[in-house]
Amino acid sequence: MTTPPIGSRVLLVEDDPDLSGMLRDLLEEEGYAVTVADDGQAGLHLGLVRSWDALVVDRGLPAIEGVDLVRRLRRQGIATPVLVLTARGTLTDRVEGLDAGAQDYLVKPFEVEELLARLRALLRRTATSEDAVELPVGSRRLIVGESRVLDGDSEVLLSRREALLLETLARRPKQVFSREDLLGMAFDNAETEGAVDTYVYYLRRKLGKETIETVHGVGYRLGRA
Incomplete structure (x- = not known):
């Protein structure tokens, strides 16, 4: 089955x-x-x-x-x-x-x-x-289910949680997500909203600071090209 x-x-x-x-x-x-x-x-x-x-x-x-x-x-x-x-x-x-x-x-x-x-x-x-999600920064694509981002001939490997967080943001690129929303959607066992900030930092370190935008007082959204 x-x-x-x-x-x-x-x-x-x-x-x-x-x-x-x-x-x-x-x-x-x-x-x-x-x-x-x-x-x-x-x-x-x-x-x-x-x-x-x-x-x-x-x-x-x-x-x-x-x-x-x-x-x-x-x-x-x-x-x-x-x-x-x-x-x-x-x-x-x-x-x-x-x-x-x-x-x-x-x-x-x-x-x-x-x-x-x-x-x-x-x-x-x-x-x-829906095996790939386009990212608005450069020509990148998130390969869903494989935890990797393709950018031309290169690729960046992500952890499962990093990939889930990025997919959540990329599915609705114009939406601003609060930390509470992201905690419930991409962090099954996380206990604090600080985990969201930590994994945003990890994604920015791997993909660039422009990948995720901070909306002060609200939360995060996918970065603009």
Whole structure:
């Protein structure tokens, strides 16, 4: 069986506490790093301010309905793959979800193995289509999953954490990230926000000071060319 990359970040948006708890435990056992939002408003906020490898979104959510949540994320340029869970199984409902920007649609009740297989398929397609991220400084490209930056014929090797931090910034080059946001997105076990500053320093030392810009009083963003 194909397993997901260790630490693949999944946002689960589900208002049923029993189901969300079961799915969180299941996904964490499979190696995913899971965050749960219990309504559409919380899901929208987390979808906009953090980077995710996949979203699993229930359709029948309070505050913002699931398909509307997907539609709003797409309008903001968020391309994270989405699997919609729903109790509605009609063709019209499935078409509406896919047209809103979801990549897949799973009708309740579902088999756990099918959910896991569909999520793995989403991640495989994303890894195939997004294996490199362009950096706006020079002609550099971050090779996702390989922890290295290519610059013409040369390359710079990064640690896994350095690569994850750089990828987080590069996926949204215009966004300013607070230290708190970056701590939650790229530092699974870090306890203090000082770890963010330390790894920003490491990346600047390897790639140049202009690679990451400090926005005083706010945080960091990818450097400008």
